[in-house]
Amino acid sequence: MFKIISKQQLASNITSFWISAPDIAKNAKAGQFIIFRIDQYGERVPLTIAGQDKQKGLIRIIFQHAGKSTLWLSTLNEGDSIRDLLGPLGHPTEIENYGTVCIVSGGVGTAEILPVIDALRAAGNRVVSIVGARTKELLLLEDDIRKASTELIVATDDGSYGVKGFVTNVLADVLQKEKVNIVYAIGPAVMMKAVAALTKDKGVKTLASLNPIMVDGTGMCGACRVSVGGKTKFACVDGPEFDAHEVDWQELLSRLGAFKDLEKVSLDEFKNGGCKCRRG
Numbered sequence: 001m002f003k004i005i006s007k008q009q010l011a012s013n014i015t016s017f018w019i020s021a022p023d024i025a026k027n028a029k030a031g032q033f034i035i036f037r038i039d040q041y042g043e044r045v046p047l048t049i050a051g052q053d054k055q056k057g058l059i060r061i062i063f064q065h066a067g068k069s070t071l072w073l074s075t076l077n078e079g080d081s082i083r084d085l086l087g088p089l090g091h092p093t094e095i096e097n098y099g100t101v102c103i104v105s106g107g108v109g110t111a112e113i114l115p116v117i118d119a120l121r122a123a124g125n126r127v128v129s130i131v132g133a134r135t136k137e138l139l140l141l142e143d144d145i146r147k148a149s150t151e152l153i154v155a156t157d158d159g160s161y162g163v164k165g166f167v168t169n170v171l172a173d174v175l176q177k178e179k180v181n182i183v184y185a186i187g188p189a190v191m192m193k194a195v196a197a198l199t200k201d202k203g204v205k206t207l208a209s210l211n212p213i214m215v216d217g218t219g220m221c222g223a224c225r226v227s228v229g230g231k232t233k234f235a236c237v238d239g240p241e242f243d244a245h246e247v248d249w250q251e252l253l254s255r256l257g258a259f260k261d262l263e264k265v266s267l268d269e270f271k272n273g274g275c276k277c278r279r280g
Contacts (some may be wrong), residue, residue: 001081005058010140013065013073014108016050022057024049024087030115031093031209031241034061035217037084038072045069046214046236048186049088050165059085062111062140067263068270089217090240094207099181102174103149104167104195106132106187111208112138113186117148122170128180130170132191134234136161168194175202182207185244189253196244208244210235212255228249 003245008016015194024034033048036176051060093116101120105113110131120127129149133139134157146152152164155170163170168191176252185195186209199206212235214224219237226233227248232240 001083002085003081004076004078006126007076007078010062011138014062014111014138014140015065016060016062016111017073017076018051018053018058018060019082019085021059021085021087024085025052025057025059027198028052028088029092030090030095030119032057032090033240034085034087035089035214036061036073036082036086037075037107038069039083042072042083044067044084044086044215044217046089046211046217048197048240048276049115050112050119050211051114057085058258059091062095062108064108068266071267071270083235086217089236091238093119093184095123095239100128101125102128102130102180102183104130104132104171104183104185104187104191106167106191108139109275110145112209113184114141114148116184116186116270117145121148121150127175128153130167130174132156132167132170132187133161134158161241168193168198171195172198175199175204180204183244184241185209189256192244193247193249195252196247196249202244206244208247209240209243210247211240213249213250213259226255234235 004017005018006018010016028049033046035044035046037044047061049059050062063070065074103113117127127149128151130153132155153170155167183199183206185192192208212224215221217236219234224235228242231244
């Protein structure tokens, strides 16, 4: 069992937990993830490790209440426990002294870039962070990201804060003004696809942290398979980061939508009371 030490509401549908998980905290590196299971009946859900405190043995997860399991997770409080946390999983982010790195994030992916920024800065990089949100109210951890980055540029779809428009508009402007050695993208797949298209035209190496459907996290089930450079890869053991210019984005988007109808049924049942035997 893994005890929730603190809980913070970052937005109306986004929650942050600090959880006691000493072994994971000791070994985790930027870009890796965990898989949680709330109880013995719960499904297995991956979440990127958004922070760690090795001395206290804590890890941080930040999640959007998007489906049944994450909504259920959001109902837990300080002192409650999660049955299973498996991790750290996946390959860590490629950390080198590239020069200037541009990190592009959107949605809840923004909350997951702090460990990556810290690692890149520690390696001597200049880090320009571009953060996107639909509105100002959905912008996450702005102060923390600004402090960690060399430069932060915020974009909102509705123009309520920062630059009005999409992160790709901001990225195009940055690429025009200065030499960027590598771009790192994390967020909704459609956003990462757009970033990849832009940087491919510019000839700038780009890594994308993929978020396919995932079950076991060990490469055995095959649920998280993606096509990269014409070859089948498994995000849980080969990723989650891949060359964004080699990813078959259309296939990924199609697979992400494969169970939308069933996910909605499950979420609706949970909201309406559902099966009590599966809710503790």
